[in-house]
Amino acid sequence: MATKLTTREAVNAFIDRHDTFLFDCDGVLWYGHTLIPGVDKTLELLRRKGKRILFVTNNSTQSRQAYTKKFEKLGLSASKNEIFGSSYAxxxxxxxxxxxxxxxxxxxxxxxxxxxxxxxxxxxxxxxxxxxxxxxxxxxxxxxxxxxxxxxxxxxxxxxxxxxxxxxxxxxxxxxxxxxxxxxxxxxxxxxxxxxxxxxxxxxxxxxxxxxxxxxLGKPHQTMLDCIVAKYDLDRTRTCMVGDRLNTDIQFGVQGGMSTLLVLTGVTSEQELHDARHNITPEYYADSLATLNMADTADE
Amino acid sequence: MATKLTTREAVNAFIDRHDTFLFDCDGVLWYGHTLIPGVDKTLELLRRKGKRILFVTNNSTQSRQAYTKKFEKLGLSASKNEIFGSSYAxxxxxxxxxxxxxxxxxxxxxxxxxxxxxxxxxxxxxxxxxxxxxxxxxxxxxxxxxxxxxxxxxxxxxxxxxxxxxxxxxxxxxxxxxxxxxxxxxxxxxxxxxxxxxxxxxxxxxxxxxxxxxxxLGKPHQTMLDCIVAKYDLDRTRTCMVGDRLNTDIQFGVQGGMSTLLVLTGVTSEQELHDARHNITPEYYADSLATLNMADTADE
Missing domain, CATH: 3.40.50.1000 (HAD superfamily/HAD-like)
Structure with missing residues (x-):
């Protein structure tokens, strides 16, 4: 049974138990060409708390360096080393x-x-x-x-x-x-x-x-995670995969022995999440990645 | 157990029990750009005996009309109506x-x-x-x-x-x-x-x-045969599929309820035919399609 993040305590505990967050991009950070409100603040918050952030994308047409421009256009900052694309993998x-x-x-x-x-x-x-x-x-x-x-x-x-x-x-x-x-x-x-x-x-x-x-290489295949682990010294139990799709992002995280957070700003709806016919369940879910911004005020 | 055609009696009986012969081309009539010796006489023999002849090919790049030129180049005659290509199918x-x-x-x-x-x-x-x-x-x-x-x-x-x-x-x-x-x-x-x-x-x-x-449409799928049957009034039990490959031509014939003749001038060798590991067995086999020429002299 997935735990919905709705309170400041739950959000604080969720953030504290992780060192690294892997993010799917489309449906989590943006939707097409539109930033999902508040996620810029969420990324800042996690960085301020010393968390490692990696953006994991199957898009192979752009190098990591080129992909940073997509972030810039939407007002997000991302360094080349935070991007893990399938070409780099x-x-x-x-x-x-x-x-x-x-x-x-x-x-x-x-x-x-x-x-x-x-x-x-x-x-x-x-x-x-x-x-x-x-x-x-x-x-x-x-x-x-x-x-x-x-x-x-x-x-x-x-x-x-x-x-x-x-x-x-x-x-x-x-x-x-x-x-x-x-x-x-x-x-x-x-x-x-x-x-x-x-x-x-x-x-x-x-x-x-x-x-x-x-x-x-790409999600949901585990080779992508093997490559991430080969590059960074990740503790999978303290890493959370954040995504908007059960059958790619969340499956990728579950199979990889990571914690998982489903956000409802993309493909999977809350109704689909609770549909008993699928057998992929995230550990956590939230209306949006920006739900994590609740933790912010507690630190200030 | 497949019957090898080696005697005039066997060849005569084989020909007599069929009204129609479906031929794979490469490995049966020719090999690359070389005619298999004697098959020109075999086709003449079957036509003289009033048999219907159809050349069944998966090649889709040429129309039946264009494909007749391949026959001409090798000194074989074939009318457009004797050719059943996958595009026509x-x-x-x-x-x-x-x-x-x-x-x-x-x-x-x-x-x-x-x-x-x-x-x-x-x-x-x-x-x-x-x-x-x-x-x-x-x-x-x-x-x-x-x-x-x-x-x-x-x-x-x-x-x-x-x-x-x-x-x-x-x-x-x-x-x-x-x-x-x-x-x-x-x-x-x-x-x-x-x-x-x-x-x-x-x-x-x-x-x-x-x-x-x-x-x-193409072999070994049965849609090809459904199309041949839709076009011609074939009695499958009096039709023989002739080919050089067990897993395409012979499978096509067996599944289609036709009699089958494997010729050893192409892909499948006599050793492979007798290998117990495969489970496709033709009803007849012969060293070459030209083996049928034995029947010729009996008629003259």
Missing amino acids: AAVYLRKVVDFPVDKQVYVIGQAGICDELDAASIRHNNPADDSSTIDWEGVEAITPDPNIGAVLVGFDMEINYRKLAKAYVYLTSNPGCLFLATNDDASFPHHGRTFPGTGSMVAAIKGCTGREPRV | AAVYLRKVVDFPVDKQVYVIGQAGICDELDAASIRHNNPADDSSTIDWEGVEAITPDPNIGAVLVGFDMEINYRKLAKAYVYLTSNPGCLFLATNDDASFPHHGRTFPGTGSMVAAIKGCTGREPRV
Whole structure:
């Protein structure tokens, strides 16, 4: 049974039992292009109390540095080191979890965020500019196994095409030991109140031809948490995952052995939370992240 | 236990018990660009005996008319009406099986073969030329549900891109009753002794974002046979499926209640046929389709 945070005492106790807060962004901090009222104060409050804050996002198209601009636009401050995107998770996974050989390259299907994060981690990658051009039979025949490619990493790529599919296929089926990584496998993503095909669509295309299952970095897969733990010295029992969706954020937190807080400013409603048909229950829930601002006055 | 055709009596009895022969092409009639010796005579023999011959192919990129040229190049004769490709199967399915509304259009991800067969069946389709150009966010936002689209049909498309994925996604998730059809779901296809991503890769991309399962026309799915039966007045018990692969052609025949002949000129070897680990067994097998030429001299 989830505990609803409604009193100052409960909020104080909730904050005190955690050292680190992991935040989903959309639906928790903002909704589309609108800041959720009061969350700017909540982030300040938690920082003032010496809490570590990490923003965890499956968005692979932007590097951490680029993603800070989204925060700035909405009047929030976030440092690069507070952002943990799925592209960065891929870099951490390759560098710290599997010790990717320095003489190997990653074949990237994805956008700038992935390349920027691999560059920052000094991981060699291969994504020739002309991969975004269309292909004919001669071009298909010219694709050969490249022994330098040690991994294929698939993220969101609006320039996905058959040339890229065929290259990924050849590397994954011909190169011994070639890793298959995906930044996330979200079927769709929201954009201006609608949804469109997400990274999961591109990942499915590669699964569909190779028959291989990727290592998926993003939430709710636990590899994301393994990467966060590999980077920071987290005590999971004193870490809280804050999100607006039961089947991604809260599942991610529960499976990861963390405490969880569901906020009702996003996808999951209070009615859905109490629906017995789902079997994912957060430890805490609150109307909004800004509910935590109740604790503020107690400190002043 | 499969019966190997090795004697004139057995071959004569085999031919006599069938009115119709369905042929897989690659590995049965030819191998890549080389005719399998003697099969030209076999086809003549069967025609002379008044048998109906149908060439059943999952290849969706060419219309039946265009596919006859492949036969001609190899010195075989085949009329358009003897060829049953997966694009034609899609047209038959829409026209004869589901009675696709005349005022609706099919959104096509695919190449000329599909459009040609839909045109020949007077089925309206929608595949604007600029769909093959790349897309930006403005282009994504411009994609709206189109009430005229009653089906999305996915075949092999070397110009697959995000614009096409997003359109298919919007139609399949927003248009009430929109059908989802695939010409086939072959993971890969052979080309010059290698393999490359097949239609299954493109179909998987659409499945991956929409969560919908397509109606697959091609072998080994039985819809192909339903379409053949809808077009021709076949007695399945007097029809033989001839192929070189246990898990596609022979499975297709067995599930369809037809007799089956495995030829050893393609993928499946005699050793694999006798391997107890698989559970698909043809009724007959022969070293080559040309084994049937033994019957010829008996008639002369």
